Amino acid sequence: MPSTDDIAQPQVVEDPGAPIDGHTRIEELSTATEEEESEPSSDSEDDDGMNVHGWMGAKVPGKVPGKVPALYTTRPILKDELVTPTSIAQDKVVEEVLPFMSGKDPEILELNSHGLPALLRRKHIKFCQYGLGKFPSQFQAMDASRPWLLYWNLAAMSFLGEDLGRWRERVIQTFTPMQNPDGGFGGGHGQLSHCAASYAATLSLALVGGLDIVDRRTMWQWLGSVKQKDGGFAMAIGGEEDVRGAYCAMTIHSLLNLPMELPPNSPARVNGDETFLTNLGEWISSCQTYEGGIGSAPDNEAHGAYAFCSLACLCLMDAPHKSINKWLNVPKLLAWLSSRQQAPEGGFQGRTNKLVDACYSHWVGGCWALLEAAIAGPGKHEEFSLCDREGLVRYTLCCSQQKKGGLRDKPSCRADGYHTCYSLAGLSAAQNHYYYEEKEEAVMSNGLTAAFKWRCTRVTPEQRAKLAFDEGDTVGLVHPVFVIPPEFVERTRKQFQDKVGF
Numbered sequence: 058m059p060s061t062d063d064i065a066q067p068q069v070v071e072d073p074g075a076p077i078d079g080h081t082r083i084e085e086l087s088t089a090t091e092e093e094e095s096e097p098s099s100d101s102e103d104d105d106g107m108n109v110h111g112w113m114g115a116k117v118p119g120k121v122p123g124k125v126p127a128l129y130t131t132r133p134i135l136k137d138e139l140v141t142p143t144s145i146a147q148d149k150v151v152e153e154v155l156p157f158m159s160g161k162d163p164e165i166l167e168l169n170s171h172g173l174p175a176l177l178r179r180k181h182i183k184f185c186q187y188g189l190g191k192f193p194s195q196f197q198a199m200d201a202s203r204p205w206l207l208y209w210n211l212a213a214m215s216f217l218g219e220d221l222g223r224w225r226e227r228v229i230q231t232f233t234p235m236q237n238p239d240g241g242f243g244g245g246h247g248q249l250s251h252c253a254a255s256y257a258a259t260l261s262l263a264l265v266g267g268l269d270i271v272d273r274r275t276m277w278q279w280l281g282s283v284k285q286k287d288g289g290f291a292m293a294i295g296g297e298e299d300v301r302g303a304y305c306a307m308t309i310h311s312l313l314n315l316p317m318e319l320p321p322n323s324p325a326r327v328n329g330d331e332t333f334l335t336n337l338g339e340w341i342s343s344c345q346t347y348e349g350g351i352g353s354a355p356d357n358e359a360h361g362a363y364a365f366c367s368l369a370c371l372c373l374m375d376a377p378h379k380s381i382n383k384w385l386n387v388p389k390l391l392a393w394l395s396s397r398q399q400a401p402e403g404g405f406q407g408r409t410n411k412l413v414d415a416c417y418s419h420w421v422g423g424c425w426a427l428l429e430a431a432i433a434g435p436g437k438h439e440e441f442s443l444c445d446r447e448g449l450v451r452y453t454l455c456c457s458q459q460k461k462g463g464l465r466d467k468p469s470c471r472a473d474g475y476h477t478c479y480s481l482a483g484l485s486a487a488q489n490h491y492y493y494e495e496k497e498e499a500v501m502s503n504g505l506t507a508a509f510k511w512r513c514t515r516v517t518p519e520q521r522a523k524l525a526f527d528e529g530d531t532v533g534l535v536h537p538v539f540v541i542p543p544e545f546v547e548r549t550r551k552q553f554q555d556k557v558g559f
């Protein structure tokens with residue numbers, strides 16, 4: 058199965074010779090013109106690019122619409138002299154994004170009142186509709202990822218405010234044969250049940266109100282069969298154990314309000330008193346690395362995608378101020394996470410010494426609400442931000458949007474469903490405040506209620522102006538743990554809240 062990051066989808070404009078690699082470079086765009094190379098920095102006359110205090114926001118209150126803060130238009134002033142393939146690749150990305158960030162967008166999209174490209178809502182929706190259609194034969198390698206294609210495109214449309222009613226029957230029809238008699242969903246009819254396929258299926262069905270087709274008893278049995286003695290979850294029976302497994306399994310478990318005790322078939326059931334949560338906190342804790350970030354499994358490299366899976370899984374297990382503070386070294390994680398945001402790019406990289414990429418707008422951008430809630434404690438929403446929201450908005454609107462519709466890793470890449478979904482989720486993280494608050498009404502009979510207690514406020518018009526987006530550039534709310542709009546989380550909770558057993 059290809060990694061999720063290599064995934065494209067058919068383009069809105071027919072291009073029969075189109076390569077299917079989502080990260081394929083389009084050479085014309087990656088080469089800046091002479092003029093752009095010699096003059097990429099801000100338009101302000103008193104700014105020689107060395108004004109670090111200007112970078113720290115001193116200029117922001119008096120910001121003139123269309124003037125881009127120097128932080129986003131200036132090449133890095135502190136550079137390691139050692140030249141490596143990594144540093145060369147990074148320099149190339151800076152040259153690639155500078156024209157887009159500094160308002161000299163070679164694609165000349167329609168601008169918002171702050172001089173940034175406006176959100177191309179209708180075009181992105183159209184792109185997602187194509188992504189739910191027929192695929193040319195080159196996409197057969199994506200066959201096992203069909204549940205993902207549905208989730209990414211449906212979720213993205215929901216973030217853009219599109220009603221999903223018309224997709225309901227087809228989504229149910231598509232997932233029905235993917236469910237296996239022994240529980241869980243595979244990537245297609247006859248394929249082995251897998252945590253990723255089951256996660257994407259569960260969320261897609263939650264989006265369209267189709268979760269009735271899930272056999273909760275066999276799902277419980279199957280999830281029990283991937284729970285491991287050491288506390289983690291394997292992606293499939295006999296498959297790799299990593300934090301994706303933990304997050305996907307606990308997401309499904311939580312949304313469907315499945316029993317906490319493990320089924321008799323579970324390899325993790327030794328004394329008989331084990332539950333889905335036994336040793337899970339300890340196992341996630343063991344994935345935090347010397348850098349402060351979190352790897353896919355113990356001893357693996359820290360990566361933003363796994364940081365999100367770990368934090369979100371901890372937020373499924375208990376309130377963030379309890380579980381995150383208990384199982385992770387928060388100061389070290391905070392330092393690592395902060396170092397993932399790039400300048401002048403504004404967006405996030407996934408790991409140390411790698412390149413900015415819009416999918417990390419969610420994988421890293423989505424970590425902030427969870428970590429902030431752990432630090433602030435319940436009910437506290439002073440609306441502080443530990444990440445630079447403006448940078449994330451700017452990267453999304455300026456660099457991620459493809460003129461034809463769809464969002465992309467970076468300007469030299471083609472848009473695809475995966476980057477469209479996670480760029481928009483990241484934009485929502487930048488545009489809204491998500492916080493944790495004890496609420497009595499959010500009950501699930503299995504006792505796993507924490508993830509249902511999040512609330513959200515939208516930024517005020519004044520804050521919005523500081524973040525350089527207009528009302529028309531606003532995406533919908535995205536639940537910080539389940540990554541679908543909160544209304545569908547609440548609908549699902551109500552559907553299953555009173556189930557005892559199956």
Ligand code: FPP
Nearest residue numbers: 061062253301360362366407408411412414
């Ligand atoms: C490296 O790819 C990417 C990873 C090691 C993580 C991939 C995992 C996810 C994107 C999310 C998994 C989550 C769920 C819920 C299944 P790369 O080397 O191409 O990218 P990089 O250079 O940006 O690290």
Ligand code: K
Nearest residue numbers: 062407414466
């Ligand atoms: K990447």
Ligand code: ZN
Nearest residue numbers: 062414416466
């Ligand atoms: Zn990516």
